[in-house]
Amino acid sequence: MTRAKQPKPVHQLTAAQFEAMFPDEHACKAYLVACRWPEGVRCPRCGNPGVYDLKSRAWHWQCPKCAPNGYRFSHTVGTIFENTNKPLRDWFRVAHLMLTSKKGMSALRIMRFMGFGSYKTAWEMCHKIRTALVENIEQLGGIVEVDETFVGGKAHNRHWDKRDGTGSGIGSGKTPIIGAMTRKGNVVARVIDNVATARLSPNAE
Numbered sequence: 774m775t776r777a778k779q780p781k782p783v784h785q786l787t788a789a790q791f792e793a794m795f796p797d798e799h800a801c802k803a804y805l806v807a808c809r810w811p812e813g814v815r816c817p818r819c820g821n822p823g824v825y826d827l828k829s830r831a832w833h834w835q836c837p838k839c840a841p842n843g844y845r846f847s848h849t850v851g852t853i854f855e856n857t858n859k860p861l862r863d864w865f866r867v868a869h870l871m872l873t874s875k876k877g878m879s880a881l882r883i884m885r886f887m888g889f890g891s892y893k894t895a896w897e898m899c900h901k902i903r904t905a906l907v908e909n910i911e912q913l914g915g916i917v918e919v920d921e922t923f924v925g926g927k928a929h930n931r932h933w934d935k936r937d938g939t940g941s942g943i944g945s946g947k948t949p950i951i952g953a954m955t956r957k958g959n960v961v962a963r964v965i966d967n968v969a970t971a972r973l974s975p976n977a978e
């Protein structure tokens with residue numbers, strides 16, 4: 774096993790890395806597609822890998838197998854980003870803000886930071902992200918990595934070198950934008966630079 778000098782079991786982007794990685798909407802879409810379908814786009818309904826690009830619409834595909842006239846879907850199908858009027862880049866940034874600020878971030882602060890005109894918008898985005906984290910991580914399309922060793926309260930007993938430094942489970946081999954942990958149904962998210970120094974117990978805040 775190769776040990777990284779600076780172990781980062783949960784890969785979190787800094788603000789500067791975020792900017793570099795997601796300069797525009799196109800980059801966000803490409804990233805979502807790569808996270809969702811690392812081995813190529815598959816039909817979300819039937820799993821068929823033989824989908825084809827919809828010539829008339831970018832970021833849309835058609836599966837000829839599971840519907841008489843072909844099932845059409847986009848990169849956001851089945852995610853919380855589907856059918857929203859906010860660009861993916863806003864979603865990514867809100868998720869990043871929520872999960873990288875040490876004490877979390879209120880919808881009000883998100884609204885101000887993002888320059889949203891409405892509190893409701895900010896609140897709904899936060900709510901959707903939080904709900905997906907707790908109930909169905911798949912709905913985040915793989916952009917958030919849950920490090921399963923943090924689930925169930927074992928993490929603070931572990932030293933980083935007892936873990937597989939390359940990470941495992943969701944997001945393996947990818948570069949998730951944020952890390953998140955769930956504990957007793959609550960989202961516990963921190964910037965984790967080094968697991969050895971991380972304090973994950975809610976009492977240690």
Ligand SMILES: [Zn+2]
Pocket residue numbers: 816817818819820821836837838839840844
């Ligand atoms: Zn299909």
